[in-house]
Amino acid sequence: MTQLKPILSHLDALPSTPGKFKPDKTSPYHRLSRLHPSLSPRLTLWSFFVLFLVILFLFCSPPSATTAVSNTAVNGGKRRNLHTAAVLGPSLGPNWENRVWASARPTSKAGLSILVTGAVGFVGTHVSISLKKRGDGVVGLDNFNSYYDTGLKKARNSLLQKAGIFVVEGDINDAALLQKLFETAKFTHVMHLAAQAGVRYAMKNPMSYIHSNVNGFVNLLEICKSTNPQPIVVWASSSSVYGLNSKVPFSEKDRTDQPASLYAATKKAGEEIAHTYNHIYGLSITGLRFFTVYGPWGRPDMAYYFFTKDILRGKEIKIYEGVDHGTVARDFTYIDDVVKGCLAALDTAKKSTGSGGKKRGAAQFRIYNLGNTTPVPIGRLVSILEKLLMVKAKKKVIQMPRNGDVPFTHANISLAQKELGYKPTTDLETGLKKFVKWYVGYYGSKKKSSAW
Numbered sequence: 001m002t003q004l005k006p007i008l009s010h011l012d013a014l015p016s017t018p019g020k021f022k023p024d025k026t027s028p029y030h031r032l033s034r035l036h037p038s039l040s041p042r043l044t045l046w047s048f049f050v051l052f053l054v055i056l057f058l059f060c061s062p063p064s065a066t067t068a069v070s071n072t073a074v075n076g077g078k079r080r081n082l083h084t085a086a087v088l089g090p091s092l093g094p095n096w097e098n099r100v101w102a103s104a105r106p107t108s109k110a111g112l113s114i115l116v117t118g119a120v121g122f123v124g125t126h127v128s129i130s131l132k133k134r135g136d137g138v139v140g141l142d143n144f145n146s147y148y149d150t151g152l153k154k155a156r157n158s159l160l161q162k163a164g165i166f167v168v169e170g171d172i173n174d175a176a177l178l179q180k181l182f183e184t185a186k187f188t189h190v191m192h193l194a195a196q197a198g199v200r201y202a203m204k205n206p207m208s209y210i211h212s213n214v215n216g217f218v219n220l221l222e223i224c225k226s227t228n229p230q231p232i233v234v235w236a237s238s239s240s241v242y243g244l245n246s247k248v249p250f251s252e253k254d255r256t257d258q259p260a261s262l263y264a265a266t267k268k269a270g271e272e273i274a275h276t277y278n279h280i281y282g283l284s285i286t287g288l289r290f291f292t293v294y295g296p297w298g299r300p301d302m303a304y305y306f307f308t309k310d311i312l313r314g315k316e317i318k319i320y321e322g323v324d325h326g327t328v329a330r331d332f333t334y335i336d337d338v339v340k341g342c343l344a345a346l347d348t349a350k351k352s353t354g355s356g357g358k359k360r361g362a363a364q365f366r367i368y369n370l371g372n373t374t375p376v377p378i379g380r381l382v383s384i385l386e387k388l389l390m391v392k393a394k395k396k397v398i399q400m401p402r403n404g405d406v407p408f409t410h411a412n413i414s415l416a417q418k419e420l421g422y423k424p425t426t427d428l429e430t431g432l433k434k435f436v437k438w439y440v441g442y443y444g445s446k447k448k449s450s451a452w
């Protein structure tokens with residue numbers, strides 16, 4: 001993190017709305033020449049010379065520098081201007097370029113060069129480390145937003161640094177930054193995991209979902225389609241797209257036009273947007289529908305995580321039930337299984353066909369369920385946690401509020417099995433054991449239990 005600080009402080013110092021700046025009518029030149037009329041001709045000569053140098057500089061700058069005028073990013077609710085980062089900052093200068101370039105370089109002969117967005121997120125961290133371990137080049141991009149404990153994100157970033165992965169702090173909405181990244185490294189693949197996650201939070205902060213899952217995604221695809229050669233894109237959709245679909249198990253062919261939350265609606269929108277970019281520009285795109293992914297280094301906003309915290313603190317937990325005491329269940333999927341699915345999607349993807357924004361032929365477009373195929377009732381999830389934590393939970397069973405949650409999820413994974421060789425092997429009890437072990441180690445030893 002420490003090396004990212006200079007970038008931050010540099011960016012924070014920049015005005016967020018350049019248009020608001022009033023021109024200074026009493027410029028130093030005017031003031032000086034009023035005081036010393038004899039200086040005027042000499043100053044004019046110098047002014048022309050300086051102007052010439054400025055024009056020369058602008059001409060020689062990469063396009064990102066000149067197109068970067070109006071992009072802003074929202075980070076942790078704070079509006080910061082990242083646009084000129086690509087233009088001015090010594091922070092994005094040769095040292096930054098070297099780090100990006102070195103991190104993007106594969107260490108194995110057949111290795112890929114991958115930009116992982118959302119790299120300090122839960123899935124992003126695991127995927128990045130697995131890719132790096134097998135010899136791929138990996139550069140991370142993440143805005144480190146404060147949707148949940150940023151301390152956890154920083155700790156994940158330390159893991160990535162130790163693995164030799166450079167994570168750039170920035171937002172997928174920042175076109176200039178993305179352009180600069182693609183100019184610096186020749187990415188063969190983009191693993192797009194940056195998103196506003198969480199089903200229930202969408203009622204509190206709807207615009208954050210549009211910002212990241214719609215605007216940000218389009219911004220990223222715009223850069224990908226214009227890059228030459230175009231990278232292959234693999235990205236995270238969600239089981240939530242099945243919404244109120246009642247046919248089980250959920251198959252990729254089932255209807256996905258009844259989302260129950262804005263989160264689900266933005267992921268569904270993402271799938272349609274992806275199709276458009278595939279159709280018009282020849283981008284090879286694979287969408288992965290993740291089913292309630294859990295495990296070590298997980299997300300504190302998810303039920304298994306905050307149930308663990310609350311059980312340990314003796315705090316009451318609310319277990320949702322459906323209509324007429326119906327069971328609410330999830331097809332919980334362990335992180336290592338999902339990572340294997342992500343890597344298989346990258347490895348089996350065919351190349352994009354377009355270049356420089358022009359399609360040259362039909363490109364691959366795929367969508368897969370990455371689930372576990374075994375839905376588990378929430379009551380059972382709590383019993384497993386009680387056993388592992390050796391603490392009785394204070395349970396309150398309540399009717400599921402109207403908050404965007406769906407009553408159950410259940411993946412049919414036969415397509416992913418056939419085409420990706422995807423085969424989940426971790427049952428919920430085994431996976432939660434690994435999670436609890438990590439949780440106790442992480443919060444216990446570091447006394448961080450107040451974080452989430």
Ligand SMILES: O=C(O)[C@H]1O[C@H](OP(=O)(O)OP(=O)(O)OC[C@H]2O[C@@H](n3ccc(=O)[nH]c3=O)[C@H](O)[C@@H]2O)[C@H](O)[C@@H](O)[C@H]1O
Pocket residue numbers: 197198199237238239240290291292293301302303304318319320328329330378400405406407
């Ligand atoms: O597969 C996905 O695409 C999504 O998975 C995840 O959503 P969900 O499956 O809803 O997981 P999560 O919130 O952990 O709730 C788990 C269960 O606990 C129940 N639940 C929840 C809260 C509570 O207080 N009580 C309760 O019973 C609740 O009703 C539910 O049945 C990701 O967060 C989301 O980003 C997305 O990736």
